[in-house]
Amino acid sequence: MSQDPRPWRRLYKTAAWKRLAAAQKAAEPLCRTCLSLGRANDGSLTGSGERQGNPRRRYLVADHIIPHRGDAKLFHDPGNLQTLCPDHHDRDKQIEETRGYSERRGEDGWPIDPRHPANR
Template sequence: MPQPPWKAWYKLARWRALRLRIFLRDLYTCQRKACGRVEPDTSLLVCDHVIPHRGDERLFWDEGNLQTLCKACHDRDKQREEQASLHMRGVWD
């Protein structure tokens, strides 16, 4: 099955530059209020879409829709929230 076109956006130099801009804007700090971890190692940070873009190019590139999360918060909390929202939207029903 072919990958959706938006997957390739994550490989673009434009995305890499934007990701670093967001980390700098957020002072390399996880934006989860319960966390607030400062992480200088960018491999342990995720540039997260506040509102999932689901292929919407406008949401994907919108700096106001991006936040820094530590990898632990992103992989645990954010993914749990997104999975729950799939059920609420009826995607898996």
């Protein structure tokens, strides 16, 4: 048996998180990345704007903008949440895991991840 590399996953099972995620999706019912590309995706489209053919991927994710890595304060900060479709959520996570930092940018266009080379 190997140890869970992400012991904070239990945070996602709490009532506090479920409330927070529901409030985020109610306040922002469309994928933020799709919207920035000019598409209104309420979970019924893929990341490239086609109709989502897989019913198991028709949903939206409440995503942490700055990776929390178990930091309870970042985890529970409503200002650190955005709504994403599964495609954009997976894509961002893959980039982050490969590079070791997130490419996400704030409204000023500057990378928000403290681990991004521009912030070191």
